[in-house]
Amino acid sequence: MTTARFRDLLAAEWIKLWSLRSTSWLIGLGTLAIVGFAANSSLDAYNSWPDFTEMEKARFTPLNEAFSALAASMLVIGAGSLGALTIVGEYTTGLIRTTLAAVPARHRVVAAKLTVTAAVTLATGTLISAGTFGVSQAILSGRGVAASLGDPGVLRVLAANALLAPVSALVGMGIGALVRHTAAAVVTVCAALVIVPTFFKPTVHQWQNDLFALVPFYVWRNCLHLPQLRDDPALPTVAGSWAVFALWPLAAAVATLIVVQRRDV
Amino acid sequence: MRCATVNHVIEVNGLTKRYGAVTAVRDLTFAVRPGHVTGFLGPNGAGKSTTLRMILGLNRPTAGGATIDGRSFARHRAGLRHVGALLDAGDVHGGRTAAAHLYALARGNGLPRRRVADVLEEVGLAGVARRRIGGFSLGMRQRLGIAAALLGDPPVLLFDEPVNGLDPEGVRWIRGLFRRLAAEGRTVLVSSHLMSEMENTADHLVVIGRGELIAAESLAVFAARGTGASVSVRTPDSAELAAVLALEGAHVRPDGGDVLTVTGLGAARIGELAHQRRIMLHELAPRTASLEQAFMELTADRADYRADCRADVRVGDAR
Structure with a gap:
């Protein structure tokens, strides 16, 4: 008798994810919307370029037209909600009992869920990052101000934009495992990942700057998303920012594992 | 298989x-x-x-x-x-x-x-x-x-x-x-x-x-734990029949109108006794709901259960 391999659990989670219509709708429409924003914003800049002052032209960052903070907020909320719902959906419907009665090794179920969610959102994030860049730079090249992949910092920005999705999705899943309530989970995802960090600004108090530098959306906005970085101790460093991008989803994954393992269902 | x-x-x-x-x-x-x-x-x-x-x-x-x-x-x-x-x-x-x-x-x-x-x-x-x-x-x-x-x-x-x-x-x-x-x-x-x-x-x-x-x-064992099978008897002379059956050691409970619920005697024996005393019966029906009854009795509130149940339906010797 063969036994279930981890690959089978991955396949099961893959089937579960895509057999819900909301998944394709959320990912499809979300991607279109964000790429559409990039096109719209780039066309705006293209059209008003002759009216820009010299100062405005000098300060123009083509990457910002591709993927603005607003687009990032949408991506973070979308991916975070997707991650939260993959686990909240199991608890609110009671499906979790069916799932765990079929596969009693809970840590393997959670690991498969984390892997599939991370992979799907990373693919989506990469598509969005590449798509927004391609569309906007194609438009802006008409004014000769497009960035190219070889420009300093561009690859880092594109990678950071792509990684926002899986980072948010895994954090969302951790929040979902802790909260186990649809509305509460989505509100918590929005608040923790986007709304609260939006109020964080570099200050004269270094301890606050150090604290802010632990928040994914903050380090994205004030470091990873910027092609050219100022050497300022008030701002997060690139290495520190990548560490934040790694540690949040890792902590969320550990929290999900522990919570699902310990709780009665 | x-x-x-x-x-x-x-x-x-x-x-x-x-x-x-x-x-x-x-x-x-x-x-x-x-x-x-x-x-x-x-x-x-x-x-x-x-x-x-x-x-x-x-x-x-x-x-x-x-x-x-x-x-x-x-x-x-x-x-x-x-x-x-x-x-x-x-x-x-x-x-x-x-x-x-x-x-x-x-x-x-x-x-x-x-x-x-x-x-x-x-x-x-x-x-x-x-x-x-x-x-x-x-x-x-x-x-x-x-x-x-x-x-x-x-x-x-x-x-x-x-x-x-x-x-x-x-x-x-x-x-x-x-x-x-x-x-x-x-x-x-x-x-x-x-x-x-x-x-x-x-x-x-x-x-x-x-x-x-x-x-x-x-x-089968569980069913036997109940108060046992009972017999429902309908007769116009219910008072007389009740006295006769009681003499034979049966437990008789009037169930409204001319109906008696009898435990402790089989339907055949009740019929014989009625025949001997020339008591007319309109209905003589063994009750088979003893399983349900056993369940109800055994799962009732434990305090009630202890108060009015016989010794042989006690919990504890279940295994």
Whole structure:
């Protein structure tokens, strides 16, 4: 008798994810919307370029037209909600009992869920990052101000934009495992990942700057998303920012594992 | 096909579950053997579902444990191949189709896709395989849950209140299914809060009340625990007949109008006595509801139960 391999659990989670219509709708429409924003914003800049002052032209960052903070907020909320719902959906419907009665090794179920969610959102994030860049730079090249992949910092920005999705999705899943309530989970995802960090600004108090530098959306906005970085101790460093991008989803994954393992269902 | 062996036994040992000050299940010990349908009976809130969930490792016992095939269920990798369970027909995501729901479960246990079509056919849902579960009736969801339980062709099956929501045809079908599964040598545990459901299905009974074991024995032995069979007699001379029967040592209870409920004497003997005294009888009917009665008596509040029950229906010698 063969036994279930981890690959089978991955396949099961893959089937579960895509057999819900909301998944394709959320990912499809979300991607279109964000790429559409990039096109719209780039066309705006293209059209008003002759009216820009010299100062405005000098300060123009083509990457910002591709993927603005607003687009990032949408991506973070979308991916975070997707991650939260993959686990909240199991608890609110009671499906979790069916799932765990079929596969009693809970840590393997959670690991498969984390892997599939991370992979799907990373693919989506990469598509969005590449798509927004391609569309906007194609438009802006008409004014000769497009960035190219070889420009300093561009690859880092594109990678950071792509990684926002899986980072948010895994954090969302951790929040979902802790909260186990649809509305509460989505509100918590929005608040923790986007709304609260939006109020964080570099200050004269270094301890606050150090604290802010632990928040994914903050380090994205004030470091990873910027092609050219100022050497300022008030701002997060690139290495520190990548560490934040790694540690949040890792902590969320550990929290999900522990919570699902310990709780009665 | 599997044969009945000592394997595939469910063993529950000192199982206890406390939620704060409330004890849902207290020191429960029993075994469920293959080749039989075992009814798991108890009133609502007796702790049946909690016990089943602990057997499946979904709830962590406060004390004690349960094993299947001598191992705790959590140690089995592909659960569906060892135990098929229907806990609650609602434990599904309404947004998925029946086929997708089952396919995900099958894939997670390394089972081939054709099992999905097989079990949907078996439970009579093949026609709605591509429909979303959200639109299913309770009866259809029960059938879907049974399909999921059968996916891995498991030697052990647990069903929690599977008859809820089924139409009469469905009830007949499910009883046949349980008997067939047991006849194939599987271990089948079916919970219910209605004795009548078990009467025609189960060979063995595990009865609990308020989280404690009341009985674990064959249906026949359990039935004998009740106050016994009674006979309903209708006669225009009820007072006279009551006096005659009482003289013979029967317990006679007037049941309104000209009806007497007699215990302690068989219908034949009552008829003979009436004939000898030339008392006319309009009706003489043995009552067979003793199983239900036994269940009601045994699961009633323990204080009431102690106050008015005979010594031979006491708890404790259940094993």
